[in-house]
Structure formats: C-alpha cells, structure tokens
Amino acid sequence: xxxxxxxxxxxxxxxxxxxxxxxxxxxxxxxxxxxxxxxxxxxxxxxxxxxxxxxxxxxxxxxxxxxxxxxxxxxxxxxxxxxxxxxxxxxxxxxxxxxxxxxxxxxxxxxxxxxxxxxxxxxxxxxxxxxxxxxxxxxxxxxxxxxxxxxxxxxxxxxxxxxxxxxxxxxxxxxxxxxxxxxxxxxxxxxxxxxxxxxxxxxxxxxxxxxxxxxxxxxxxxxxxxxxxxxxxxxxxxxxxxxxxxxxxxxxxxxxxxxxxxxxxxxxxxxxxxxxxxxxxxxxxxxxxxxxxxxxxxxxxxxxxxxxxxxxxxxxxxxxxxxxxxxxxxxxxxxxxxxxxxxxxxxxxxxxxxx
Numbered sequence: 001x002x003x004x005x006x007x008x009x010x011x012x013x014x015x016x017x018x019x020x021x022x023x024x025x026x027x028x029x030x031x032x033x034x035x036x037x038x039x040x041x042x043x044x045x046x047x048x049x050x051x052x053x054x055x056x057x058x059x060x061x062x063x064x065x066x067x068x069x070x071x072x073x074x075x076x077x078x079x080x081x082x083x084x085x086x087x088x089x090x091x092x093x094x095x096x097x098x099x100x101x102x103x104x105x106x107x108x109x110x111x112x113x114x115x116x117x118x119x120x121x122x123x124x125x126x127x128x129x130x131x132x133x134x135x136x137x138x139x140x141x142x143x144x145x146x147x148x149x150x151x152x153x154x155x156x157x158x159x160x161x162x163x164x165x166x167x168x169x170x171x172x173x174x175x176x177x178x179x180x181x182x183x184x185x186x187x188x189x190x191x192x193x194x195x196x197x198x199x200x201x202x203x204x205x206x207x208x209x210x211x212x213x214x215x216x217x218x219x220x221x222x223x224x225x226x227x228x229x230x231x232x233x234x235x236x237x238x239x240x241x242x243x244x245x246x247x248x249x250x251x252x253x254x255x256x257x258x259x260x261x262x263x264x265x266x267x268x269x270x271x272x273x274x275x276x277x278x279x280x281x282x283x284x285x286x287x288x289x290x291x292x293x294x295x296x297x298x299x300x301x302x303x304x305x306x307x308x309x310x311x312x313x314x315x316x317x318x319x320x321x322x323x324x325x326x327x328x329x330x331x332x333x334x335x336x337x338x339x340x341x342x343x344x345x346x347x348x349x350x351x352x353x354x355x
Contacts, residue, residue: 073178074195079207080182086265088157088181092189095177096245097140103128103237106230111241111249114227119152119161120236121145121221127233129226130154134239136254137247139186141239142166142174150219151175153201155186156254157264158342159279162201165217170210175199182207183345184265202338202346220326223337228321267345273352276341281324282350285309285332289347291340292324296355306353308333 072092118129124146135154143150149166166173173190180187182200190197197209205215241249280291288309299319306313313329326335
C-alpha cells in the first residue's frame with residue numbers, strides 16, 4: 001500500500017486535531033444545556049423536592065436563600081416591606097391551586113388513614129374535608145359550597161389554615177399561589193385583578209394591587225384528623241386525590257421540616273414564650289388577639305368557655321385527635337390555625353391563654 005505523502009500526512013494531522021475540539025464543543029454544549037434544564041426542573045418542582053426529608057434532615061433560615069424576586073406582580077404600592085417579600089422557590093402558579101375540585105364520599109376515600117389531617121368545613125348544611133396531604137402540593141382550593149364561593153388555603157411552612165369567602169367588592173374572585181412569601185407565609189394572588197392583588201393569608205387582606213388593604217372575610221373551619229371529622233360528619237364529602245396533577249399524595253415533602261425546630265425562611269418578629277413550631281389556634285377580633293396552644297390542654301379539659309372583647313365562645317379539645325375547635329361563637333370572632341412563629345409575626349400584641 002502506498003504511504004501518504006508528507007502533504008497528505010499533514011492534512012490528516014490537521015483534520016484529526018481540529019475534530020477533537022469540535023467534539024468537545026458539542027459535548028460542552030449538551031452538558032451546559034443539561035445543567036440549565038436540571039436547574040429549570042428544580043425550580044419547577046421547588047420546595048416539594050428541596051424539603052424532601054429523605055434528602056435533607058436539617059433546616060435553617062439559609063437552607064433556601066431568601067431572595068428578592070423579579071416578580072410578575074405590581075409591587076410599587078406594597079403595604080409590607082419590599083425587602084421582606086421573598087421568593088419561595090416555585091414561580092407564579094408553580095404550585096398549582098385547584099380550581100375545579102372533585103369530591104367523593106367518605107366511604108370512597110380509601111386513600112385516607114384515620115390519623116391523616118384534614119381541613120373540615122361545614123357550611124349551608126354541607127360538610128367537606130380537604131386533606132392536608134393534597135394541600136401540601138396545591139395550597140389553595142377554589143371551591144363552591146352551595147352558592148357560596150370559598151377558598152380553602154393552607155401554607156405548609158406555617159401549618160396555617162384559613163378559609164375565605166371569595167366574594168369581594170369587585171365580584172367573585174379566584175386565587176392562585178404567587179410563589180412569594182411574607183414572614184414565611186404564602187402570598188396568594190387575585191387572578192382577575194388589574195393588576196393582580198397579592199393577598200397575605202395570615203393578614204387576611206390584600207397587600208398590593210387594585211384591592212390593596214381590602215380584607216377577606218374568613219369562614220369557620222377545623223383542622224383535625226380524618227377519623228374525628230368523619231365520625232362527627234359521616235355524610236361528609238372528601239376532596240378526591242384524582243386532581244389532574246401527578247403528585248404522590250401519600251408522601252409529605254415537609255416531614256423533615258416539622259421534625260426540626262429550624263425555619264426555612266425568616267420572620268420579622270419572634271417571641272420565645274412558645275417554641276416557634278408550636279401549633280396554636282388563633283382567635284381575633286377587630287381589637288384583640290389571643291393564642292391557644294395545643295400543649296396547654298389535657299384530656300380532662302374538653303370544653304372551655306371564653307370571651308374576647310366581650311364576645312363569648314366555646315373551645316372544645318379532643319385528646320384522640322389532639323385538636324382544638326370552636327364549638328360555639330358569637331359574631332365578630334375570626335379563627336386561624338397556625339404555628340406560633342406565624343401567629344406571633346402577624347399578631348405581636350397577642351395574648352396567650354394559660355390555665
């Protein structure tokens with residue numbers, strides 16, 4: 001076989017050497033895009049993966065860096081400090097609120113265990129249970145009970161549950177999850193606002209947008225176990241786990257968070273009278289606020305008659321479910337379930353019930 005000439009050998013060497021960087025460039029290109037796509041996927045899944053207790057066992061305020069987000073919302077007329085509004089990880093609607101909920105009977109809700117927690121609502125002679133296992137991944141359920149449009153809201157970082165009337169001054173509204181936090185608490189947004197108003201769940205009012213400072217009307221609710229709710233409301237309807245979203249509702253992405261005393265995001269004000277993650281039932285009127293810690297109740301104290309601002313109400317403690325509920329209340333009393341960290345951050349003048 002003829003040997004290649006010196007000129008051909010030179011060409012072969014030049015072609016070979018030039019092919020190497022080309023391959024490296026292609027490999028680098030795909031590698032870079034792989035990293036970008038991975039980061040995008042991580043952002044889309046947001047906190048549900050970052051809080052996976054199998055991957056992360058310790059939490060503190062720097063676990064997720066609190067960032068000043070570039071927001072799709074109008075923030076010029078914010079009534080809360082701009083520097084204290086943080087991006088939670090997922091973008092606007094990255095945590096998808098449910099706006100067409102489907103319900104099943106109690107006997108069909110085989111995916112629920114007796115000890116699973118639910119938000120219970122009884123309005124217009126209709127009872128409904130909204131499992132926390134589902135709300136962990138959606139945070140807001142836009143629903144209608146009879147003719148009453150409601151929003152069942154839950155913030156996993158505060159373990160805070162509030163039910164709102166969706167009828168506002170500008171008509172019936174639908175709420176979504178903004179992806180923003182204030183005092184570690186979810187900021188909902190009004191999907192029909194121009195601009196869309198941000199609404200603080202714990203403040204129960206709008207903090208920006210056309211409805212700024214407008215309060216949402218709260219409605220009665222319970223945060224209890226499925227067994228307790230079903231026993232007292234055997235004809236209850238239950239939110240179906242067939243939500244149209246692919247989520248493993250049997251697994252809590254926040255298990256590790258609740259096992260640690262540390263926080264994921266900062267709160268402006270703290271109080272050491274109770275541990276930060278102590279569950280409380282918050283009661284307030286236009287003038288006063290009071291916290292009832294679950295830890296202060298015993299099985300012998302099942303019914304507690306109280307007044308706040310001269311308005312009477314009765315609390316019922318149930319040992320088996322370790323839950324508090326208002327069994328009777330006069331007009332003007334509002335309630336929220338939350339961790340102490342959130343209740344105090346929004347009600348710094350609060351009293352604490354003690355026996």
